[in-house]
Amino acid sequence: MNRLTMKTSQQLATNTPLTKTPSTKTLSALGKLYSAIKATALLTMLGSGAAMAADNLRENTALVGSASTSVVQDEQTLAQGFSRAGQAMTSTQQASADQLKQQKVELAPRKTRAQVIAERQALTLSSSDAGTKTLKSSAQRLEAGIYHEFAIYEASSRLFEDIDYDGFYRTFSVTFDADVHSYYLGEHANVYADLYLSRNGGPWELYHTTDVFTIVDDASDDDFEVLTTLHTGYPTDHYDVLIDLYEVGYSDIVATISSDDLDDLYGLPLESADRDQYVVEEVVTEVEVSGGSLSVGWLFGLLGLGWLSLIRRHKQD
Missing domain, CATH: 2.60.40.10 (Immunoglobulins)
Structure with missing residues (x-):
């Protein structure tokens, strides 16, 4: 191999990013995970089918x-x-x-x-x-x-x-x-x-x-x-x-x-x-009363208006 070829090869090796190859341990773990997911999906499908079959059997024999x-x-x-x-x-x-x-x-x-x-x-x-x-x-x-x-x-x-x-x-x-x-x-x-x-x-x-x-x-x-x-x-x-x-x-x-x-x-x-049952759903409405300063002030304001109304009526009488 001549110098030009060697130099070009070295440049390519230096400039080209390296791709990491998954290790054997990683591939093995991924394979196990895939197998577990596939088995779980299969069991779920079989379970659903068995449940449907059992339900149909129950209806047919009940x-x-x-x-x-x-x-x-x-x-x-x-x-x-x-x-x-x-x-x-x-x-x-x-x-x-x-x-x-x-x-x-x-x-x-x-x-x-x-x-x-x-x-x-x-x-x-x-x-x-x-x-x-x-x-x-x-x-x-x-x-x-x-x-x-x-x-x-x-x-x-x-x-x-x-x-x-x-x-x-x-x-x-x-x-x-x-x-x-x-x-x-x-x-x-x-x-x-x-x-x-x-x-x-x-x-x-x-x-x-x-x-x-x-x-x-x-x-x-x-x-x-x-x-x-x-x-x-x-x-x-x-x-x-x-x-x-x-x-x-x-x-x-x-x-x-x-x-x-x-x-x-x-x-x-x-x-x-x-x-064929008619179900009446109970609707519960919760009213939350806040005890903050705004609520207290609002209550005092109502009381004040009430007192003013009473005073005006007294004066009119």
């Missing part, structure tokens, strides 16, 4: 409670239409609502539509099972020469009580018109219905089985209305409604209608009463 009763139909209730907003109760609906408040709410495990259907089918037993409650199938009804068909002509829902005014209701009603068709005029049948709710597209879950009632032909004035207050186990969400109709003594569903058929049964904003 007991549910509601109270339902039928509403006597009159001109006022028949004139009511479906509405996504809450509406005032008629006198007959209010009477039924008062009955609901007197009912004892019994909690029960969630029961899906598939489970209910299986239980009903299990009661269709042979004659050899004497002494056991049995139900007949639709085929057996036809074999006995009974020819009639059923249909649910229409159905609707109504929203009533929203205590905390958040747009989700604890009390609602479902009204439906069931008909029986036959070759004979005045055909009638004794029936009952299972009512289901589906939370945001989830499984259908039974919330009420009606008492037995009688339908006649395709009469238009025999609507059946069920008023319900949800008490516990129903998170704030949108719920669809399904109605299964049964003929008394038979295990098969004879007619059904749901939100798939009518918008009036679709996406009802509901929540149970334990989530």
Whole structure:
């Protein structure tokens, strides 16, 4: 290497600032810190997921409670239409609502539509099972020469009580018109219905089985209305409604209608009463009185004005 080259190299070495290379110990510490942060973030994510899963599991396995009763139909209730907003109760609906408040709410495990259907089918037993409650199938009804068909002509829902005014209701009603068709005029049948709710597209879950009632032909004035207050186990969400109709003594569903058929049964904003609470927040106003010279002077000033007012009144008198 010649002198010029050496000189240039020395100048570069002298003028160029040196960059410190991290030591192995520093890199190791940074690596451990990064690993700890990543592990903590992973545990946090897993913990959140586990908490959400546990919450969902709790909601899916918890007991549910509601109270339902039928509403006597009159001109006022028949004139009511479906509405996504809450509406005032008629006198007959209010009477039924008062009955609901007197009912004892019994909690029960969630029961899906598939489970209910299986239980009903299990009661269709042979004659050899004497002494056991049995139900007949639709085929057996036809074999006995009974020819009639059923249909649910229409159905609707109504929203009533929203205590905390958040747009989700604890009390609602479902009204439906069931008909029986036959070759004979005045055909009638004794029936009952299972009512289901589906939370945001989830499984259908039974919330009420009606008492037995009688339908006649395709009469238009025999609507059946069920008023319900949800008490516990129903998170704030949108719920669809399904109605299964049964003929008394038979295990098969004879007619059904749901939100798939009518918008009036679709996406009802509901929540149970334990989530529909109106909370009154107490507002406490604190008044701080300062004891400084300004406050003392202000008080003496008021006293002085008071004395002057009294002296003037005395002089005037």
